[in-house]
Amino acid sequence: MDKFLKRIKNNIQRKPFFQGIDDHIPEEAGGFVDSSVMPMNSPTRSSPHSQNSESVERFSRKVFVGGLPPDIDEDEITSSFRRFGPLVVDWPHKAESKSYFPPKGYAFLLFQDESSVQQLIEACITDEDKLYLCVSSPTIKDKPVQIRPWRLSDADFVLNASMPLDPRKTVFVGGVPRPLKAFELAMIMDRLYGGVCYAGIDTDPELKYPKGAGRVAFANQQSYIAAISARFVQLQHGDIDKRVEVKPYVLDDQMCDECQGQLCGGKFAPFFCANVTCLQYYCEQCWATIHSKTGREYHKPLVKEGADRPRAVPFRWC
Numbered sequence: 095m096d097k098f099l100k101r102i103k104n105n106i107q108r109k110p111f112f113q114g115i116d117d118h119i120p121e122e123a124g125g126f127v128d129s130s131v132m133p134m135n136s137p138t139r140s141s142p143h144s145q146n147s148e149s150v151e152r153f154s155r156k157v158f159v160g161g162l163p164p165d166i167d168e169d170e171i172t173s174s175f176r177r178f179g180p181l182v183v184d185w186p187h188k189a190e191s192k193s194y195f196p197p198k199g200y201a202f203l204l205f206q207d208e209s210s211v212q213q214l215i216e217a218c219i220t221d222e223d224k225l226y227l228c229v230s231s232p233t234i235k236d237k238p239v240q241i242r243p244w245r246l247s248d249a250d251f252v253l254n255a256s257m258p259l260d261p262r263k264t265v266f267v268g269g270v271p272r273p274l275k276a277f278e279l280a281m282i283m284d285r286l287y288g289g290v291c292y293a294g295i296d297t298d299p300e301l302k303y304p305k306g307a308g309r310v311a312f313a314n315q316q317s318y319i320a321a322i323s324a325r326f327v328q329l330q331h332g333d334i335d336k337r338v339e340v341k342p343y344v345l346d347d348q349m350c351d352e353c354q355g356q357l358c359g360g361k362f363a364p365f366f367c368a369n370v371t372c373l374q375y376y377c378e379q380c381w382a383t384i385h386s387k388t389g390r391e392y393h394k395p396l397v398k399e400g401a402d403r404p405r406a407v408p409f410r411w412c
């Protein structure tokens with residue numbers, strides 16, 4: 095089981111996936127860790143805390159806080175949580191909006207140390223599985239705000255470990271709501287299409303927080319085709335009810351399925367055709383040949399983009 099999980103993780107980390115639908119992710123979902131919205135600079139990443147705490151790290155250092163008092167500003171949020179350790183307060187489009195207040199009453203706390211998150215959780219009160227902490231603003235005293243930490247183990251879920259994980263039976267799910275766990279994604283997709291063997295929530299390498307996308311691997315071709323043919327899927331779980339996009343998971347190290355590299359100097363195939371009559375990787379030449387045939391002229395290639403571009407996110411802790 096451990097070995098299997100490790101293989102899945104290696105496979106997924108090594109293989110960049112198609113990211114072209116990231117644009118559809120609404121800001122409510124949490125926004126990306128984007129250097130443009132983070133006020134920072136400093137070499138904190140080289141600090142030893144990450145090595146020391148590796149074995150006991152259980153949560154993302156990024157924590158969602160919702161239901162904030164409307165008149166609480168960034169400095170007041172920072173000082174409300176500063177007792178747990180150094181942190182930066184962020185929210186989507188913070189830099190552009192030039193607002194001192196989180197516009198929708200929620201923000202993200204980016205802690206320097208994972209242990210701060212554990213301390214924060216311990217200080218919370220629990221109500222119906224939700225965590226709350228009281229926070230004060232200039233006009234509102236002791237308002238309970240919701241604290242939503244992300245548990246690292248919720249990023250992967252194996253439903254059927256006896257099936258090999260086939261990247262060619264794996265779909266990319268874009269616009270996944272942030273609180274959705276891999277387990278929940280697996281259950282929803284299994285209910286809709288059957289045959290799910292694995293689901294994963296994509297997290298950013300820096301904070302290990304969900305990026306708003308996921309992957310689901312199926313055990314059989316029919317389920318895979320049913321999922322990509324639907325193109326959109328309604329994710330319903332608890333408070334969540336959202337239509338998200340489903341696409342084949344595109345790999346960047348596949349040979350052309352037509353010529354096996356014969357016509358393209360053995361290079362990896364740049365195109366994938368997601369039409370169910372094709373479902374193949376093609377080099378440029380084979381793409382042109384196959385898609386000049388009647389009925390296939392309108393197929394559109396999927397191209398994996400960007401891959402795992404290293405994202406430099408230097409922080410300044412306060």
Ligand SMILES: [Zn+2]
Binds near residue numbers: 351352356376379
């Ligand atoms: Zn070819």
Ligand SMILES: [Zn+2]
Binds near residue numbers: 390
């Ligand atoms: Zn095609």
